[in-house]
Amino acid sequence: MDPKQERIRFGNRLRSVRKQRGLTLSVVAERADMTAGALSQIERGRSGVTVETVVRIAGALGVSTGSLFAEEEWTPQPLRKADRAQIAGSEGYVEDILSRRPDVSFEVFEVRYMPGASDAEKPYIHGDSEEFLLILRGRMKLLLDDEEFILEEGDSIELQTSLPHMVTNLYDGESAALWVISPPTSGRNGQGHSS
Template structure:
């Protein structure tokens, strides 16, 4: 089973960065993240957001799931995720994040289940497109000058480059299927 702890992600990130011969400053420049932030992630002191994972993977020219498991077994023609086999979600800034197809390499979509925080999460924007489908609860997504409320069964598709903030509405966090697309298949 996949270890998605922040320590595993940080360890895998550092291994990949050093294997590629990149300094923290070079990776920070390429990913548009700060050197300090990346250092905290590598040391397991900070869990990267979805946005940060996408930026780091793009800068390192790998699939996001490589950061979770750099040595996946060759994937069959499908990847199966069973609810009862999941690890604890990664938690960052009030978000819960579960990678759904982490063992699949060379894919054009990155599927997750997210549980947005009850207060607004940090602003996100990234390359590609984004699809949200509310499984349970209610959530709000705010663009620069507009806020959209989504309830169970609602979905929203938009350009990931559009700056956006999300939050759950109510007393419990919403469960939301998040699919982020890449512009082309990422390398394993």
């Protein structure tokens, strides 16, 4: 999808969710630690967002990050790669949101990490959900609570989102991972992929 169209679609959905919850721009902006002007620019599709910004806004609204990209009138049909909602993280990773239905019991993300990139500056937690990680390509280090795991293409692990965790790309090229979170979480303590 064209980045400008995606910004407009995201902004419209964000405004819709905010109004459904009866919240003003000022209240959501304050909760998300940003200015009302910046939030207004995002809602009007005039400004893009990073993963970290989406996470803060979702937390301020009390919704999952994926729900801000969900289609309100969803019908079963393929999601083409070119039509995926995509947001960049400030730490050198890009996240494709694969879940499109609002209010589902799980969220799915494909995250691509540049060489040496991590999904956070330090291990983070978000809610108390189940999380599944599958390495699609490359080699990743997972810090999970007090343990370290090296995961290669095809390896997977299940974890609780209430345990501090983060991943780092150890591969000299781009690595990719599939994340599934159930149930979806809103906001997080720290940063990282948008679960």
